[in-house]
Amino acid sequence: MYQKSIKVAAIHDLSGVGRCSLTVILPTLSAQGIQVCPVPTAILSTHTGGYGEVVMRDLTDYISPALEHYKRLGYQFDCVYSGFLASEEQIKYCMSFFEYYSGSLKVVDPVMADHGKPYKTCTPELRKGMGRLVGIADIITPNITEAAMLLGENPYQPELTSQQMKSFLVRLSELGPKIVVITSVYSDGHYYNIGYEREHSKFWKVPYNLINASYPGTGDVFASVLTGSILRGDSLPLAMNRATAFLELAIKTTYSYSTDTRDGIMLESCLDYLMGHPTLCDYEQL
Ligand code: PXL
DSSP, rough: OSSSOOEOOOOOOEESSOOOOOOHHHHHHHHTTEEEEEEEEEEEEEOOSSSSSEEEEEEEHHHHHHHHHHHHTTTOSSEEOOOOOSSSSHHHHHHHHHHHHTTTTEEEEOOEETTTTTTTTOOHHHHHHHHHHHHHOOOOOOOHHHHHHHHHHOOOOOOOOOOHHHHHHHHHHHHHHHEEEEEEEEEEEEEEEEEEEEETTEEEEEEEOOOOOOTTHHHHHHHHHHHHHHHTTHHHHHHHHHHHHHHHHHHHHHTTTOOGGGOOOOOHHHHHHHHOOOOOOOOEOO
16 A cells, blocks of 8 residues: 555554554554554553553653664654653653654653543643653644643633634744644534644634543544544644544444443544545635
8 A cells, every 4th residue: 555654653652442652543543544553651551541450650760761772773753743641750751752853753641631621640740741752843742731731731722713813823833833723612503623724824623523422542543543534644634624523423433322421532443534535625715
């Protein structure tokens, strides 16, 4: 299908149960024809969102030696993509990865919070460190809670005007990234994923229907579809459209089975959609 494989170094945790981080990032990128080289930051029995006390093995001391090995090999990645990080210390090692592979596409999903509230693991130090990572990224994919936190604003942002959406996007881009995509924004009676490309001064929005259930890992899947799509050469609005449509499909499929929401979305049932790579043009200009 492809002559050359596109390689992504994925710096994320491996959570055994609950379909998030590497367990969804690997299949989502693979289904798009992208090779994932995982750099696990921690191993957890489950994600941290509702299964009680988690068993965790921190792999902070793995990240740097792994990078040293790749340096000795002269190994190249087309993209370095980070997400949930377990501690402020991990930010430093993650930063070394981004700095060494400065010519690769740098994607930072600043996983810290959702629905107006920081995750238990998000300390003030981690939040500051995430700000530093965002500063060296090419693309960031915060949800609206994380976007507000990165800008030092109230994490709870129930509704935004068009002007406020643009202001959020531009101010985040001023921190460093050329492309900013913010998910789960409510405006004027609709939910949107919104995006900004500094190079073209263009703002985009893709509407979606909200399902009244919250599943972990949806941000990871969104960022992975978007990243895969951009690595394959799609424009930003088409990549946003693909990621939004795929999430809508996966969430509605899952909701129809009334599963335990802690188990995440039924990714396995929906991956064939990504393999087909259909082109969608349901985006709008913001
Ligand atoms: O999906 C984000 C995520 C990743 N990894 C772990 C998490 C979460 C969100 O709760 O707990 C361990």
